[in-house]
Every structure is written in C-alpha cells, then in structure tokens.
Amino acid sequence: MAKRLTRSEAQAQTKARLVESATQLYLQQGFAATSNEQVAEEAGYSRGAVYSNFPSKEALALEVIDRHTEQVLESYRTTLAEGSSEDRVQKFQDWIEQSLSDTGWALLKIELALVARRNSTLNDELAARDKTMLDHVAGAISQLDDDLELPEASVRDLARLCVAMGQGVALDSIKDPSSTTDWTARLLTAVQRLLPMSPMLPMLIAASTDQAAPEQK
Template identity: 45%
Template sequence: MARLTRAESQARTREQLIETAKQLFLRDGYSVTSLEKVADEAGYSKGAVYSNFRSKDELCLTVLDRIHDEQVALIAEALVGADGVEGLLAAFQTWAERSIGDEAWTSLEVEFATNARRDPHVRAELAARDKAIRDTIAGLLTGYAERFGITLPMSADDAATALLSLGIGLGVQRAIDPTIPVNVLPDVIRIFAGVH
C-alpha cells in the first residue's frame, strides 16, 4: 500500500476531525464539546485540531456546512423523478418528515446561533450562510414557478425568507414535540403556488 502524501494525510486528518466533531456536537451539544475531546475521540493531538481550524466556532461552522450539504443532497435525491407540483410537494414532505425537527441537528443549530450573538464574526458567517440558503430557495421557487406557470404572491426572495423561517420554527417545535405534523410547510407552499 502506497504511503499517503502530506496533503492526503492532512486532508484525511481534517476529514476525521470534522466527522468526529459532528458526532460529538450532535450527541453532546456545542458548549460541552471541547476541542480536546474532539482531538481525543479522533485520535489526534489538540495541535492537530488547531492546525486545521482556528477555533471551535470555525470547526462548528464547518460541521454545520457538512450537515446542510447532506440535507441538500437528501432533498435533491427526494425530488429526482417527482412529477408535477403535487409530486414535488409529496417528495418534499417525505424529506421534511425525516429531517425537520431532528432533535440533535435542531439543538445544535439553535445552541450555536445563540452563542454566536456575542461574536460579530461568527454572526456574519452565519448570516452569509443563511443568505445562501435563502438565495437557493428563491432560485428553486423561481425555477419551479416558471416551469409550472405559477405566479408567486410575493417576490421569490420574500417567499424564501418566509418558508425558511417557517421551516426553522417548525423544526424547533418538532424537536420539542415530534407529534407536530410537517404538512403545514408543504401546505403553505401550496398556498404560495395557488394550488389548494
């Protein structure tokens, strides 16, 4: 077996640290998960963590990016082959029932965002990520509206903000009470689309 190059070794270490941090942040929470614990669990020194991430906040942002990327992939997979507006909404609802209100993910998002209020840099990073998500949603809404001949009742940007806000709020509520149904979100999209 060939030895890893230095770059391959660094990439492997970084990947192991991200995956370990993800597991710990989701299991134990952001505040109680120290960089030392991440390093120990991953089998590295604390120096290995600091050679890859400037801070625990940067590591958590990377973990949240990973979770968001995984969720986008799951949504895209759910929507592939969905036919028509109702097919898309049914596929979206299937994803939403599995993902919206995931206790570990929701708790991590809320805990990290709450901690970020004290750090303007982290707040700016979260705001940039939030805007990217809203822009993606707005782009999807615009594309689907054009595809299906739907006139949105407000700008795509405002609709994206409303839907993301509803999704986040629904996620928090479902993390507390998983019996709350997710159909409210696809139902609001139906209202926006004018298909009741």
C-alpha cells in the same frame, strides 16, 4: 499493501475525521459543552491536530455546518431534479421535512447563533450560510409548479416562512414529538393558500414578527 498517503491527502483525512468527531459530539452534548480536546480524542488524535487544522473552535463548528449543508443540498439536487409537478410537490415535502426539522441540528444552530451575538465574524459567517439555504429553498418552491409565476421577493418570503416553520417544528418536537406529524403536508397546504396573497406576504410576516417580539418596558 496500502497506498501511502501524500501530505495533503493525510491532512484532508485528518480534517475529515475531526469534523466527523465534532459533528457527533456537538449533536450529542452541544457546542459549548464540547472541548477541542474531546473532539481530538474521539477522532483518535492529540489536541494539536485540531489546532493545526482549525484556527478556532468556531472555525471547526462552521466546517461542521458546511459539511451538513452540503449533504442537505446534495439531497436537494438529487431529489428535485426530475419529475412532474405533482412529484416535485411530494419530493419537496419529504426533503424539507428531513432537512429542516432535525432537532439536533436546530439546537446546534441556535446555540451557535447565541454565541454569534458576541462574535460579529461568526455572525456574518452564519448569516451567509443561512442565505445559501434560503436561496435553495426558494429555488425548490419555484419548481413546485411549472406554471407558477411569482415575483422573486414573494418566493423568498415563502421560503423564509418554510425555513422558520421547519426550525420551529424541530424545537416543538423536543417537548411534543407528535407535533411533527404531517406538518409538511399542512405547511404546503398553507403555502398554496398563500400564493394568491403573495403581494401581502411582507405585511403578514412583519405583523407576525411584531406579535412575537417581547414588550419593551
């Protein structure tokens, strides 16, 4: 006989199923095109289940992002916990490729960022989550070499470049799937070349940002 769930256990189960349903639909058809009613129906509930567990559609989307981020970070903790410097370089390459270059998640995050332009609360929440991911990528870079000694600011600059390049590759792969081939190996080579230039990284990033910005008319 199946154990009867407590009220809190049943609520947690319902919430988890709704998040799973929302994740699937957001990745398949996008955030804007997915209604809370569709999420509830896919999970096998009435739409009231969504509204009783999440105060808004944006709150549900943030829970989707949080669950995904936790999975990514758990993979990070497991993958980079042990090994020699050479092992960690290869593991970092595999981890960042799998974690940061997924086209579906890149598109979802961009869509949410566009929504957040007119929603300051959502913008702050997304910014906090981006910082968490950046912190962990910076930590991974610091572990690439036991003898690596870089100022914290330089490590974060490199982490920001890695994240930005990973997201860019994910978007490029929509048009050209071959663009992802061996990109992490090339990225790590570039990172290693940049290490001696670490004091110049802020200037290089600022210059690349200026070039990418649209001209003001």
